Amino acid sequence: MKEGLAQFNSVFSIDCVIFGFDGGELKILLIERNEEPFKDWWALPGNLVSEDQSLDQSASSILTSLTGLRDIYMEQYYAFGDPGRHPQGRVVTLAYYALIRLGGEKDLHPITTYAKRAVWWSVNDLPKLAFDHKKIFDKGLEKIKRRIKHQPIAFELLPEKFTLTQLQHVYELILGKKLDKRNFRKKMLSFGVxxxxxxxxxxxxxxxxxxxxxxxxxxxxLFGKEISF
Amino acid sequence: MKEGLAQFNSVFSIDCVIFGFDGGELKILLIERNEEPFKDWWALPGNLVSEDQSLDQSASSILTSLTGLRDIYMEQYYAFGDPGRHPQGRVVTLAYYALIRLGGEKDLHPITTYAKRAVWWSVNDLPKLAFDHKKIFDKGLEKIKRRIKHQPIAFELLPEKFTLTQLQHVYELILGKKLDKRNFRKKMLSFGVxxxxxxxxxxxxxxxxxxxxxxxxxxxxLFGKEISF
DNA sequence: GCAAAAGTGTTCCCGTTACACCCATGT
DNA sequence: ACATGGGTGTAACGGGAACACTTTTGC
Incomplete structure (x- = not known):
């Protein structure tokens, strides 16, 4: 994303799949690019990593600058580095997923210069994405599907206080299937968390x-005991 | 690993945790470094990634050059990139684990210049490792522990023809606990694979x-049906 | 009183676990 | 004959799945 990129040994970036739940749908946050390549395309929010930041810090600051929120739950899940994935040279990108509480839909301020705006898109109705971001999204969704079966990540998408039905909706959306209400409640409450x-x-x-x-x-x-869905 | 590394925007490498099973123990392949930094230390085999190779290809060629084997089962599992993990500058490393059949222990030929030799070490008795390689190993082991519960990766460690007891040993070593012989056989055979x-x-x-x-x-x-251990 | 979602138990089935003895082979 | 691991069945248990009606509330 700089002149003379090819002269660099390599460049790496971070891209984030930011999930949110608004009560009805599972969404992700996309930005509309304001820079070549892929100007005017929708893309995952991301950035190059600066020299002195750890990878997690770097991902974290992307999230904060975009949403204004801190301490967002996130997890690095894969590195994408096909030569040719970036038209201007070799860029390896480290993919993170993040889960946030969609409150008032309030302050999305893409302070970055390379984005016109940031918008929540339903995961069932995504636009064409820049670069290989579709692939990155697909793998991210697959990862949280697995993760939600063993880790209490559903709560990261919900407000602090929530109803069991809301919780069930989150599971249904991520797993992509209907669950039985009585069984869901029984099991969820049985964990004692x-x-x-x-x-x-x-x-x-x-x-x-x-x-x-x-x-x-x-x-x-409960450390050590695995939750299993 | 080059003069003037700091002038590069960034450098990335690949490190491999190569697991093998010799009938009795779970082992990994380590190299003894012949270059600064960490000269004479034991380390995970790895390399810088060349411009035109995909990440998987690059990992694959590390494996082949070290073992002489092709089509080794492997999987990228995490990127380690703390600033300071490499004394000479910012190096992000992509970690792969690989599983190979330990046959005749025959031809380990570290063709690389930076290693004196390559040796199989029992995972229960590892030496001090260079860089943050201990951390990389720990996470790799954790990953295959999860993976073996859902995917048929144990077979990658065994010869083409194996006994059920050998298979059970692999599970026991990776999961770190004893399994009941009758139950193990019943279940394993019930999958029909x-x-x-x-x-x-x-x-x-x-x-x-x-x-x-x-x-x-x-x-x-069986595609779609998950194996569950 | 009606619409909409909350809340609640039981039964059946199947997979998991626990458990111990005889068999085949090589020395 | 003995040592070594190979190979086998059953019973009890528990978690998962299927399934429908009454209650509360706001309008």
Missing amino acids: LRELNEKQKGVSYRAATLYKFDRRKYAK | LRELNEKQKGVSYRAATLYKFDRRKYAK
Whole structure:
């Protein structure tokens, strides 16, 4: 992304698949590029890695600059480096997925110069993506599918207080299939990592559901025991 | 690993955790470095990636040059890139694990200039490793532990024809625990991916065991069904 | 009173586990 | 004959899957 790139031994970048859940759909955050190559295309947010940052820090700062949020759950999952994946030379990219709470859809400020704007897209209705970003997205989705079966990552997509039905929706969207309500609740509660609150959902025009919290302390105590979905 | 490394935007390399099974122990292949930094230390085999090779090709050629074998099972699993992990500058390394059949222990020819020799070490008795290679190894072992529960990778460590006891040993070594013989056999055979041969083990001073083959065709037909250990 | 989602138990089945003895072979 | 690992079955248990109706609330 610089003149004379080919003279460099190599260049590497980080690209992020940022998942969000808005109550109805599973979404990812895409930026519209404002720079060649792939000007005007939609792409995963990403950046070159600066000299002195660790990879995780670098991914983290992409996330923060884009969303304004800190301490986002994220995980590096693969390196993509086919020669030819970048038209201007050899760029190896390290892919991260991240999961965030979609609150007020508020402040997405692409402070970067290379993006016009950032928009949430439903994963079921993505536009054509720049570079090999489709491949990167596909692998990212596959990874969180596996991950959600063993790790409590669904909570990262939900507000602090959530209903069991919301939680079930997250599982259904990521796994791509319907789950049985009774079995889901029984199993989820059996893990003992949810704390029932004395509080109900508000603003719904039907019976309000009980709110729950994910209890990190209890989860930490289960260390070693695998959750299995 | 070159003068003036710092002037490069970045450098990346590939390091391989090469697992082998010799009938008794789980081993990995280490090289003794013949170059600074970490001259005379033991290290994972690795190399810088050349301009025109894909990452997999590059890993593959490391494996071939070291072992003389082709079509080795391998998988990229993580990128390590802490600034400071390499004393001479920023080097991001892409870690691969590989599984190979330890046959005659024959031809390990470290054709590279930077290694004096290559030796198989038991994973339970490793020397101090150069760079952050211990961390890379640990994560690699963790990955294959997960992987062996869902994918037929144990066969990659065994000769084409093997006994069920040998197969069980591989599982026990990787998972780090004893398994029940009857249950193991029942389950393994129930997957329907092993073909019993009309052939027995030879050269043992006790009752010879039946040999089996892994049947890739049958396995391919199970596509979608997950094996679960 | 109606629409919409919350909330709740039981049964059946199958895969997992635990467990011990005789068999075949080579020395 | 003995030492060594090969090879086999069954019973009890527990988690997963299937399945439908009553309750609460807001409008």
